[in-house]
Amino acid sequence: MVNVSVWQLPQSRSKSPPYMSKTQISATFEQVAILLELDGANRFRVIAYQNASRALATLEEDLFLVVKENRITEIKGIGKGIGGLISEAVLNGTWGNLGELYSKIPHGLIEMTGVPSLGPKRVRLLYEKLKIDSLEKLKYACKDNQIALLQGFGQKSQEKYLEGIDLLKRYQGRNRLDVGLAYGRALEEKISKIPNVVKAQLAGSARRMKETIGDLDIVLAAKAEHQDGIIQEIMNFSGIADIKGQGTSKISLILEAEMLAEPIVNNEMDTALLESITERSTNATIDAQIRIVNPEIFPFTLAYFTGSKEHNIRMRQRAIDKGLKLNEFGLFSQNKAEDKISIEAVKNTLVCSNESQIYKNLGMDWIPPELREDMGEIEAASKRNLPKLIKLEDLKGAFHNHTTSSDGAATLKEMANYAINLGWEYLGIADHSESLNIGGRQIGIPSGEIINQSIEIKKLNKYFQNENINFKIFHGSECDILSDGKLDYSLDLRNSLSHVIGSVHALGSWKNRDESTNTEFLIKAIEDPTFTILGHPTGRILQGREGFPVDMHAILREMAEFNQEGILKAVEINASPFRLDLDWRFCKYAKELGVPICINPDAHDTQGLNDVWYGTKIARKGWLEDKDVLNTKNKSEIEILFGK
């Protein structure tokens, strides 16, 4: 979850405790886990740091408070050792003896583990035996035939590493959800068309709708006698950059852009997904794993490879508690499963023809894939208490959209017509405010000109009324939150609008300040009486740039207080697949606090309105139901809320 880019221990800029934020400590522990692995540490110690990192990232409470009250080891996954480190980081701003680990491991080893089939153990061995501590040195050693001569290595490993170094340059790491889905659906469809394929379905993080996708997992069901032939057909697909591995039950491929050559025909997906395909650099690649199983095993394999890993661990534990054993081949009674692993064991499985029966056998409701992150869904499904997740059809409009008056490509009228065709009851227009400049060019609407937009909107609304069209345009603004937390435009102007979406655009000063200062300024903006919705709360661009540091839990708590007093302060899920900000991990907390969430496409053209598809998926991932989302309300309800 944490983007690891700088390999050093954070230094505090604060003059008094808390010296470190939970985000900083969480990111540090993720790095520590990697360094420990390279150091040859016990693998469970590595896992302990990974778990602690995750526990901190999902901690809703104020960390400083937890540390002060000596409750740090009450958090599951944090014991005496790691708890001590956390307290020290928060109260003193120091990191115990972690500094030793950081200076001991050459950081070049980290990028070496990125080479396919080269892991921490072998990287360490290469470093110890040949003093290789960078990709360059590795490349040289391969060409110089040094690797093949090493004990435990050979000619094939050497060739693989050399190839891997080149592939690494084309590999972009994770991919945005839209890009991952485009590749995933393309491969899924191609495989489905092969004769004798009973079923092929995308699993993994793409099925769980994670905001970024590492690699693709596809589960393929076919009768045993057809499997070899099908594997051969897949290997002959165009658009395969490399074959990483191939067995009787699994193929591991690297896909390249040619995979997308044939258009996807899929009635569920919208144009936004198809558009994303063309935006993709043609030289980039994505990894894909295909599992081939007999049809009766399919639901188990699908569930297993949908994950997440954390969800699966809990599921297996639950099976054990019930005297059963769950794996990717079936659900067995413990005694019958003895000594029978893998495909042989299937003869003893409890028959489940779909995923829902697997959950049922474990005394649970079927869990939608988006929720399978071990964020409380196991408990909820056991108590038959899962949320009734929001659907795309529940949306009645959206509030954050642009027109040609600022940096949009479509006119007010074009945007409105498209929204009407989507079946919406309203469209909120929120063009940029006066201060927004990009590259010296003014993007936002000058305060003197906003009246023109207002007149045009009133005219259109009158027309809709006269023609008996149940549709209204709400005139808002995406108003810049300036670096000191003040809002752009005059108070009078903001008061004249139906809604004010406060967004940070000039990220510079926000990225250079610490978390608590940013949180303070953002709260100041939210407190402004004209402020309605917080736009793209951190300013992140997925796979592009990190957002500015801010304590989102604290922000949401602040917004909750206003809502308790009946004053609307909502937070947006920016539905653009480039952003998906608010992060879904905060949605459940917002929901529990009663802070309304708004799924906003931030559309800059008519097609952009379709991005609410992604926003809805992310909202589902964040446990949201229709009642938690502001833009599921109908037109008249919104008129009352906005007072316009």
Added chain:
DNA sequence: GCCGTTTTCGGCCCGACTGTTTTCAGTCG
């Protein structure tokens, strides 16, 4: 390094595939 209603030790999810071995360790998901 964490955890505990078989609790202070001995587990911690586990199977496929690969290459280098001649029975297995490392990597990956």
